[in-house]
Amino acid sequence: MSDSTPETEPTVDAPEQASVAPSQTPPPERQVTTRGQQALRDIMGGSVVISVLAVLLALVVGAVLIALTDPGVQKAAGYFFARPTDTFQAIWTAVGGAYTSLFQGAIFNTGAFTFATGIQPLMNTxxxxxxxxxxxxxxxxxxxxxxxxxxxxxxxxxxxxxxxxxxxxxxxxxxxxxxxxxxxxxxxxxxxxxxxxxxxxxxxxxxxxxxxxxxxxxxxxxxxxxxxxxxxxxxxxxxxxxxxxxxxxxxxxxxxxxxxxxxxxxxxxxxxxxxxxxxxxxxxxxxxxxxxxxxxxxxxxxxxxxxxxxxxxxxxxxxxxxxxxxxxxxxxxxxxxxxxxxxxxxxxxxxxxxxxxxxxxxxxxxxLFGALKSGGYLMQAANDIPIDIVLIVQSLIVLFIAAPPLVRAIFGLPKPGTAPRPRRPATAAATKEA
Structure with missing residues (x-):
């Protein structure tokens, strides 16, 4: 009988086995969405919100065009680095004056002496x-x-x-x-x-x-x-x-x-x-x-x-x-x-x-379009802004409405009828770092 004992492979501890085993990404956590949350997602990505945001985006682009074409803004931009506040003040004056005239020409004339005269723009709209x-x-x-x-x-x-x-x-x-x-x-x-x-x-x-x-x-x-x-x-x-x-x-x-x-x-x-x-x-x-x-x-x-x-x-x-x-x-x-x-x-x-x-x-x-048409004339007369700006705003409204994914991407809105993306567990990132 021989003294020698057969060689055996060294045993490996359980933690080391886990490190040797191929890494498996744990499944993502299932995010539970209640009916109220799903309804809110459908509303935020629905047609009503898209239409409102399309109008808002068109007005923002219109404001940019008003600022770019205003002579006062162009003059102040010539010495922007010397006095930058003058440029921002000129932009505020041009855009604010234009949209104030649009409101007064479409809804209510705040400078009228009587209420009957003040609502004349609303009647025109x-x-x-x-x-x-x-x-x-x-x-x-x-x-x-x-x-x-x-x-x-x-x-x-x-x-x-x-x-x-x-x-x-x-x-x-x-x-x-x-x-x-x-x-x-x-x-x-x-x-x-x-x-x-x-x-x-x-x-x-x-x-x-x-x-x-x-x-x-x-x-x-x-x-x-x-x-x-x-x-x-x-x-x-x-x-x-x-x-x-x-x-x-x-x-x-x-x-x-x-x-x-x-x-x-x-x-x-x-x-x-x-x-x-x-x-x-x-x-x-x-x-x-x-x-x-x-x-x-x-x-x-x-x-x-x-x-x-x-x-x-x-x-x-x-x-x-x-x-x-x-x-x-x-x-x-x-x-x-x-x-x-x-x-x-x-x-x-x-x-x-x-x-x-x-x-x-x-x-x-x-x-809305009646208001744009009615107020556009006063905006042109009071601020010397081309009436074409109003036409551009109308065209941009159609453009944004025709491209709902663009509006959703700009504002980060969900698509109606879709569930939120599942979240990855925090342990996955920790395992990669280890």
Whole structure:
């Protein structure tokens, strides 16, 4: 029997075994999110907050442009390193003065001696917002069906021209003359937009191309009729202008002749309510929304998608036609020319986008753009700021609304419907350091 014992491998302590074993990253901690926290994340990343922040960002960029183009700021920037406070003071004066004038021209004139005079800017804002609300509702309705209606200009022209022609061709007492003229304007806009829906349903023609072409057709058609005696041209006149609207067919002032706002604003509120009821409480609105979400699924469920295109575009054109009614019966009762649409058809697209195609959103967006339009003139006159700054602000609002991920990235907002990122345990970092 041999004395020698077999060699055995040295034993390793447990801590050393742990160091030799391959490192494994511990799983991340599961972060529990309550319903309240998830709801808060959805609200902060939702469309309402995005829209508000888009307006805020546009105003900030507008402030930068005002500061860069202001002569006082440019002069103070020439000796910035000698007296930097002068530059900041000039920036504050330029931007503050511009936005103060914007407020005073759109909401309330703080320098007025009486309250009645002070609210004159607010009345102007309501007056400017009224056709934007009508047009925005029509564009928004088309959006909800999955159609992009760029034919607001043509629908406004046809609706307004037909309302004016009925008003002076069929004299009636008030209020029947006004009611018949309004109905004629709605029918005119509905028929003009219904052509687009019919072509979309029957031939598959793209609504963007068709609406753009119909804008040209409507403009040159109204221009031709305004130069044709016996059509829309005022009798005995050589100018391309229509006859004056009879007093019985004019939209009366809402708060007296001192202010520009008319009963069309009340009609805009009623139109927004009608839009809400149509889309949220009626069977036809349900079919519109189903087609807008998924036309193939709607067709499988037995919904006539082609009919919905025709109905939807016709109703959308009726809403936009009300903007033409406002332009003829309230804004230009002395007679209209071929440019009475005033670019409202394209502004309505911006309003519909900002309002997320919802009735309350469109209404508020119309008020906002009406305020920008009304206050921009005082901002230009009082501070010598180009009116183009206001147009840039409007364009930037659309840009930011069209890019929600950009707004969320700037403000660090979460995406709706997503859970927060799981947190790594602190031991993982400690293990790496060891």
């Amino acid at each position: 309501l007056s400017a917002a009224t056709p934007l609300i009508f047009g925005g509702l029509g564009i928004a309705l088309a959006f909800r069906i999955g159609l992009f209606n760029i034919g607001g200009q043509g629908q406004i022209l046809i609706g307004g021209a037909l309302a004016g022609w009925v008003a002076w061709s069929f004299p009636m007492p008030f209020p029947w003359a006004l009611i018949v003229a309004i109905v004629a304007g709605v029918v005119g806009g509905a028929v003009w937009a219904g052509i687009v829906g019919w072509l979309k349903a029957q031939t598959g023609a793209h609504e963007v191309i068709v609406t753009i072409m119909l804008n040209y057709v409507a403009f040159y058609l109204i221009s031709f009729l305004l130069r044709t005696p016996g059509a829309l041209q005022a009798p005995g006149s050589n100018n391309p202008k229509s006859p004056a609207i009879p007093h019985a067919a004019q939209l009366p002032a809402l708060f007296g002749v001192r202010y520009t706002v008319t009963w069309a604003f009340v009609l805009a509120i009623a139109a927004a309510f009608a839009y809400w009821w149509l889309m949220n409480r009626s069977n036809l609105g349900f079919r519109f929304r189903a087609v807008g979400e998924n036309p193939s699924a709607a067709r499988t469920a037995g919904i006539g998608v082609e009919r919905m295109y025709i109905y939807g575009m016709s109703i959308a054109g009726g809403f936009v036609g009300l903007a033409g009614v406002n332009q003829v019966l309230a804004t230009t009762p002395g007679g209209f020319s071929s440019g009475f649409d005033a670019g409202l058809g394209f502004d309505a697209i911006t309003v519909a986008l900002l309002g997320r195609s919802r009735p309350l959103g469109v209404f508020i967006a119309g008020l």
